[in-house]
Amino acid sequence: MVLLDGAGLTCAQVHEVGYAGTRVTISSPDRAQAAWAAARDLTRPLYGRSTGVGANRDIALFAPGLDLLRSHACGAGPLIEPARARAMLAVRLNQLLAGGSGIDPAVIPVLADAVNGGFTPPIRMYGAIGTGDLPALAITALCLLGELPWRREADSPTPDEEPPVAGSGEDLPGPRYPLASSDALPFISSGAATLADAAIACHRLGLLLEAAIDVAARSFTAVSASAEPLAADVHEARPHPGQAAVAARLRGLIAQEQAPRIQDPYGFRAFPQVHGAAVDLLSRATAVVEIDLNAATENPLISGSVAWHNGNFHGAPVALALDALRAALAQTAQLSTARLATLMDPAYTGRQSFLGDRPGASGALILEYVAQDALAELRHLATPVTTGTAVISRGAEDHASFATQAARHALRCLEPLEIVLACERAAATRALHASPLDRPLTEDLEESRRALHTPGGATPAP
Template identity: 30%
Template sequence: MITLTGNTLTLKEIYHVLFEGEQVQASAESMENVKVSRKSVEKIVSNNEVVYGITTGFGKMSDVWIDQSQVEALQLNLIRSHACGVGEPFPEIVSRAMLLLRTNALLKGYSGVRVEVINLLIDCINSGIHPIVPQQGSLGASGDLAPLSHLALVLIGEGEAYYKGKRVSGEEALERENLTPLVLSAKEGLALINGTQAMTAMGVVAYLEAEKLAYQSELVAAMTLEGLRGITDAFEEEIHQARGYPEQVGVAQRIRMYIKQSRLSTKQGEVRVQDAYSLRCIPQVHGATWQALNYVKEKLEIEINAATDNPLIFDYGNKVISGGNFHGQPIAIAMDLLSIAIAELANISERRIERMVNPQLNDLPAFLSADPGVESGAMILQYAAASLVSENKTLAHPSSVDSIPSSANQEDHVSMGTIGSRHAYQVIQNTRNVLAIEWFCAMQAVEFRGVERMAQRTRKAFDRGRGIAPSITGDRVFAKDIEKLSQDLKEANWLGILIEQ
């Protein structure tokens, strides 16, 4: 059971909730904070105070006064009118993350919602009711309005949800778990949608996959080193300590461990004096990706415990401040950086693939074919990798540098962070497929060299891969092999092989 406090949620705990089905609960202290902030909202309404989003309209209509008799209609209309997302839904796991992160944010006690809102959010998480949320339609300020409105629809018994593997109406999902839909009260609709939880949820899922992929890329690269009889001197600790980047030092250390006692790798001068950059500079390039990943992780760890709606309630309700914590720029820049960093893993991987299949660059059979000429072997696998790498270059164009004013120019600078997070996730999927291709080619290359001469850990990776994709004994539909290898990279537990920090 994970206890949410609004302040202490970790990426590790999120992983347990998302991928292991861990249940959640709210801490007693956080629920008391929720009650205190709620009292202040009720006081504002009863005293006819002018406070944005509670007794006024939204955005450019913030100067429109809302009578007490209309505060519930105001919140309901907000959710319905703002639920205008389009496109394919976010993956179900991302929807689950949105619920978790929005719950945690509201538990900070700055938002003014009733405990009933918190309880229903937690019930949805624990019952596996995951709102269907279209991916497109958010500007990333004022928060993720459109996506989170689709999430809120389910809480009021509308919209659609994933439930027990099926797509059902929000009303049916709640009914099957004997849960009562919310009747939104003052500020609650605004509190549910005015935040960065769509981009952050997508970002968290992307980061968790990216971190695993970055470790896997090093092991796959080590196998390629063996397949190409790479020179190990370039990974000696002195070289990397001399530059000083801890991440670069770490990559080199792990590569050394992966190829420890390999009889396929070589020393300077045994076969050649220097390797190409795609082999020799693995620590420098992969290390730079780790630097970016560390930055992304730091920002996500802050954002998952952040109060991002507006207005926020402080000092036991004596101070209500309208600000801009819903602006997604910190996450937008982090997601753009994540795209660039992971795209580079694909870039350098594709170059290693080329070195294995190109007969002008190695002494292996042309295109790793069992019968070069009659059969094409891995020729078009490199084409596929090149295509994915090219697509990544487009996806890695930063979303955060764009802004289009909205709400009659009241909201005149927005982050586009949700677009950035979606692009980062797609870059990760593309990169995983490129690494699956490299893994497949590396297995074929080391087979020509002699698998009995491999290092212990790379041999484990080889044996694992061969249990999924057999040797190239003749041309076949290689798409099936790549799909299976990529699926294993994504879903399987690699902890028995990987050397993690």
Template identity: 30%
Template sequence: MFIGESDLNVRSIVNVSRHNEQVSLSPSAIDRMRNPRTVVERLASSEKPVYGVNTGFGAFATTKIPKDKLLSLQKNILLSHACGVDEPLPTDVVRAMILMRAHTLALGHSGVRPIVVEKLCEMLNKSIVPYVPCRGSVGASGDLAPLAHVALVLIGEGEVLIDGERRPTRDALQLFEFEPIQLLEKEGLSLVNGTQAMSACLALAVNDALNLVRLSTEVAALSADVLFASTDPYDEAVAKTRRHRGQGIILRMMRERFESSQLRASHVNCLRVQDPYSLRCIPQVHGAVLDVLFFAKKIVEDEINSVTDNPIVYGDRMISQGNFHGEPLAFAADFLCIALTDLGNMIERRIDRLLNPKLNEGLPPFLAFGEAGVNSGLMIWQYTAAALCNENKVLSHPASTDTIPTSGFQEDHVSMGMNACLKLLKVLDNVETLSAIELMCAARALQARRPMRSSKLNEELFSRVEDLLEGTSDDTYWQNSFRRIKRFVDQTIKETHTEWWRTYE
């Protein structure tokens, strides 16, 4: 991939961050970066105060820096701002941060030299992973602390992860054959002033959630069929009478997954008039989640192709502004948190319906295939699902409604977007777990319906997990089955999304 040649998107972010696609700075970007660098050097040699070039940072913006200390200023911003705490961000998130930072600098409005972007590319290509604690960003002035931890590696400072262990960067330079660089005027500021930690979390979450909506809908279709649901709610007339894009996509997907099902044929003339909402309203709920994802995808793809530095170089001007403010990302992450939480709520209701003998259409009570009472089957997995849903509801409180002034009231409104993104990652993981539990229960329920068969597509899904289930009638240690199915779900959702929804539009 050539950095700075064309726009990034969620797919390209995943390909580099998880699948180690190689990157390099494009010749066109090198040309584009020349004039802005000249502007920075001209201003640095003048007496005119320019934020971050010859002044201090934040509340020190009015402090003029002597010319003989301008390079120390750029090093010190990295050392002083690397104040993150808690567990390190996952490797794929850190790699996505590096890629996004390289890309935004290559757009040519930050005034850094090409060598800075080339060294970021080298970090990616050599799989150098900075140690970046996950907490410490308020989402304005960008993700200062996380990006400082990344940028320190460029100058041979900070820490890196090697085989999961934290090591001083200086001890690892020879191992990676990586030569540190000295930063010149404005380059330290340009490396830390941006929204790439938030953007990295959100972009990967959007990719995984898009895949999760697809898989969770496939699982929902299997659950609906084994619970003798009607296909009337998935009629095309339902989509045509309500103009929501996501609903139509999910509706057509659901209808397709009932074709030629023996289970459906077995009750087509039953007396039940309507199904419960957790079956009947799958298109409306899963579809609404998909619409939120389309919104979040646009927000994050706009952001990763923007210049979030301050000040920016535009023509011959240096402009102080607020492109580093993470409010768009904070809102999108909070909204997606809420949407995924409710997706989890509906999944939990189907889990209960598969297990509860009062609701499960004659399936074994709690899917206990042995002697009921002596065996509890999968009863307690619904408790686990309920606990996860409760946690998600707590995490759905929006981070973006809060602001705490920083830097001596100079930065008096912040987005808290990083916290929004971090809790989004946890909610996403919880909903992934909920989907794995539903898949385990739905597969077990299909076994109970034999010899009848579901549709071709539902049977294909079942065939992918059948061997992951314990082959026993009596109670067993179900953790082994769950872990195998959870691994299957995790691998499925972390693949690069394929824009699967276009098949159903």
């Protein structure tokens, strides 16, 4: 059970709710209740409540809310997987519990019922630019109103059935809540879908970066690499936290006897510096994302008896942190391919070239092709999104963070990073055991990919 209280939600818990289907429980909605009561007493014009939105912010409207939901419930591309949609619901629930939205707090337990009942909104991939996930949350709101059908994996249509369409929602089971017009903007003023993706990516990348140290230890052992670059004195002289932690962990995994070479290639000698930088940037990205998981990103923000029009919805901190992290992933993957190349060299392993079982055999050469293909994908995904911008709504919204794209690209990094590490592990295992290549190499690669997700599965054999 994950407690949502508006203050303590972590990336790991978001992943747990999304992918493990862990149920949520909610704290008392006192802060949400206070903001709702204050919002009802306000008489000044409020953006999106008594006015239009975007360039229409100066146009007074009576009860614009439900039209706002219907106009924004739009997206394109494939439906996102239910786990990501479920994670988004948990994030938005937690943000609402943080207070500040002015929404009717009675919707909060209904959203919790949706999470715990396995219901997710039919959200499509495209429709946000890092200034709020308006389509995703507007679609969710229309599911609550019964105007769009919820998705539920157990209720997926068979191949002979047509999937439910807009307008049929009232005929399907699912949580319902009659959102008022004044609830519309408060419900959708959030980047909850982007934050859910970012949290999932940070959690899973953390597991891979941890496994990468085990893989490197296997390679260190296979080529009898020197432990000298891992010495505590070295890293105390340049005290980056991630660098020191990586070196210490690796010291505990490999033998410490004198190495046959004075200096090894950078793939070994500079591993703590390069991989440690990725660990530091992951720590930074996780901290940034977790701040926003528990933040009131509402516009306007109801605080005390005042409504503050503001830009808390803007995803610049998340986008910048994830841009830096993806660049670091490409660096650490490049170092993995460098170690892979060393493992193919008889001068380092004492085996046949390419770890073949006889002179002239291709052995594990193809792993270099596979790893370089995956590395090329990581380099592409490392291109920063924060160098671009967008001007929309007749110039009223003249900047965009593209945090949505930064989070989506971080998720896409998972597969190629895993493949690069699996290629290194498969080669290092072959170098350690010198076993004949008596089965398709793809089986070794898939076994290595599975081992990356098993605690201790990437460490060297005793």
